[in-house]
Amino acid sequence: MFDPKFNFEFLVQSSSDAIITVGLDQKITSWNKAAEKIYGYSKKEVLGKKIDIIPPKNRKHEIQQFLKKLKAGKQIRNFETERLRKDGTLIHVSISISPVKDNKGKIIGFSAIVRDISEHEKMERKLKLMSEALEKAPDGIQITDLKGKIIYSNRAVKDIYGFSPKEYLGKNVNEMNTDPEFADKVILPSLRKTGRWNGEIMVKHKNGTIFPIWLTASMIKDSKRNPTALVGVIRDITAHKRLDDLKTEFLSVASHELKTPLSTLKLAVEGLMKKCQKEEKSFGQFKYIKLIDKELDHLKSLINELLDISRIETGKMVFRIEKVEISSLIKSVMEKMKLIAEKRKLTFKKPQRFLVMADLYRLEQVLVNLIANAIKCSPDKSEIAISVKKQKNKVVVSVKDRGTGIPKEKLPFIFDKFYQVKKQSPTGFGLGLYISREIIEQHKGKIWAESKLGSGSSFFFSLPLAKRG
Ligand code: ADP
Numbered sequence: 001m002f003d004p005k006f007n008f009e010f011l012v013q014s015s016s017d018a019i020i021t022v023g024l025d026q027k028i029t030s031w032n033k034a035a036e037k038i039y040g041y042s043k044k045e046v047l048g049k050k051i052d053i054i055p056p057k058n059r060k061h062e063i064q065q066f067l068k069k070l071k072a073g074k075q076i077r078n079f080e081t082e083r084l085r086k087d088g089t090l091i092h093v094s095i096s097i098s099p100v101k102d103n104k105g106k107i108i109g110f111s112a113i114v115r116d117i118s119e120h121e122k123m124e125r126k127l128k129l130m131s132e133a134l135e136k137a138p139d140g141i142q143i144t145d146l147k148g149k150i151i152y153s154n155r156a157v158k159d160i161y162g163f164s165p166k167e168y169l170g171k172n173v174n175e176m177n178t179d180p181e182f183a184d185k186v187i188l189p190s191l192r193k194t195g196r197w198n199g200e201i202m203v204k205h206k207n208g209t210i211f212p213i214w215l216t217a218s219m220i221k222d223s224k225r226n227p228t229a230l231v232g233v234i235r236d237i238t239a240h241k242r243l244d245d246l247k248t249e250f251l252s253v254a255s256h257e258l259k260t261p262l263s264t265l266k267l268a269v270e271g272l273m274k275k276c277q278k279e280e281k282s283f284g285q286f287k288y289i290k291l292i293d294k295e296l297d298h299l300k301s302l303i304n305e306l307l308d309i310s311r312i313e314t315g316k317m318v319f320r321i322e323k324v325e326i327s328s329l330i331k332s333v334m335e336k337m338k339l340i341a342e343k344r345k346l347t348f349k350k351p352q353r354f355l356v357m358a359d360l361y362r363l364e365q366v367l368v369n370l371i372a373n374a375i376k377c378s379p380d381k382s383e384i385a386i387s388v389k390k391q392k393n394k395v396v397v398s399v400k401d402r403g404t405g406i407p408k409e410k411l412p413f414i415f416d417k418f419y420q421v422k423k424q425s426p427t428g429f430g431l432g433l434y435i436s437r438e439i440i441e442q443h444k445g446k447i448w449a450e451s452k453l454g455s456g457s458s459f460f461f462s463l464p465l466a467k468r469g
Pocket residue numbers: 369373374377401403404405406414419420421422423424427428429430431432433434456457
């Protein structure tokens with residue numbers, strides 16, 4: 001049989017909202033399970049007590065306001081306020097109150113439904129803080145859908161592009177990029193593969209000027225790991241690029257200017273050396289002139305490195321590609337390096353013929369750099385082993401030394417521009433490996449290193465083998 005009383009009681013007890021009734025004298029007459037949970041008082045503790053034990057001091061007046069309204073026949077709906085738990089903590093609640101009437105319509109008390117909104121309130125405050133932080137972030141931040149349509153952009157975007165966030169909303173990022181297909185061709189495939197993309201792109205300002213930005217983009221996924229949106233952090237790098245261009249220009253001009261007097265000095269020193277060798281009486285001065293000659297060579301290689309940097313940066317490093325037999329090249333480089341290897345043992349076991357398509361001069365430069373580094377970083381009498389082997393359709397060259405090694409935490413940076421683990425003698429600029437990487441990558445190859453501090457280092461590079469015929 002349907003028992004309405006039973007069902008009503010069941011509903012009240014199983015509700016997740018507190019359901020409380022009070023009499024006209026403001027004394028509590030019922031207190032469900034949720035009320036016990038929200039306020040921390042058991043039913044026994046509160047039945048018969050006045051309801052004003054619940055509001056904190058500064059909210060006690062609300063009870064009188066409620067009563068006044070209710071007695072005037074009005075209801076209280078979703079009134080948001082604070083209440084006190086038994087343990088003294090303040091909670092945020094939303095209260096709705098209606099009068100309880102007898103069957104003649106006379107008000108005999110009040111029933112209140114109370115919802116604990118503390119979590120909701122906390123979340124709201126957090127969201128507000130986050131959106132304010134986003135708005136005020138110094139970098140441009142924008143969210144787009146998977147097709148590049150802008151869903152959100154912060155204030156910094158306005159300064160970068162000149163559009164107000166409202167004007168910007170609904171536009172597609174492709175309208176801003178000078179290459180409208182760049183996002184589809186480059187950014188999106190990378191985001192799908194790795195979840196992240198960063199790099200420089202040229203974009204258009206509202207006033208029509210074109211400028212570079214640095215974009216770091218990542219993919220936002222839902223709980224089932226399906227991509228839902230993209231978020232991008234944008235930084236205007238115009239000033240930074242201008243400074244960089246100036247530096248490159250300075251490097252190029254300075255190193256070119258230094259090269260001319262250096263060549264004259266080198267010629268003069270070579271002439272002097274020949275003269276000293278011929279004349280017995282000048283023989284004592286020979287060792288000093290030889291020292292000058294050695295230092296001039298060092299200076300020349302430093303200037304050449306600076307020139308290479310400006311060539312790389314301006315995209316002007318040219319490669320004259322021809323068929324190169326790599327083992328013969330290694331042997332000839334080793335022959336030259338023996339002069340500076342001093343007591344170290346340079347070995348090249350099992351040389352085999354491998355043809356690669358390369359710029360002979362640039363490839364020699366990489367080998368010289370790797371072997372010179374191995375010499376600089378390893379002790380007398382130690383072995384520097386060079387090897388070459390085939391791996392699928394590539395040839396891999398390695399230069400192994402038993403020298404100082406490189407600390408694990410520094411290994412990822414050694415191919416960076418101007419990076420030095422520690423100053424070696426003769427000193428360099430920390431550019432050799434950076435230039436070597438550029439050369440190898442321009443040959444569609446890879447360069448990498450393995451090392452253990454105290455046990456030595458191995459440098460490798462791989463190059464595609466030349467096709468037969
Ligand atoms: P440079 O030799 O002018 O300093 P490189 O770019 O050739 O510049 O090398 C960068 C740094 O990497 C070196 O300063 C050195 O600290 C470290 N390094 C390179 N090769 C070796 C090696 N074989 N063993 C130990 N450290 C090395």
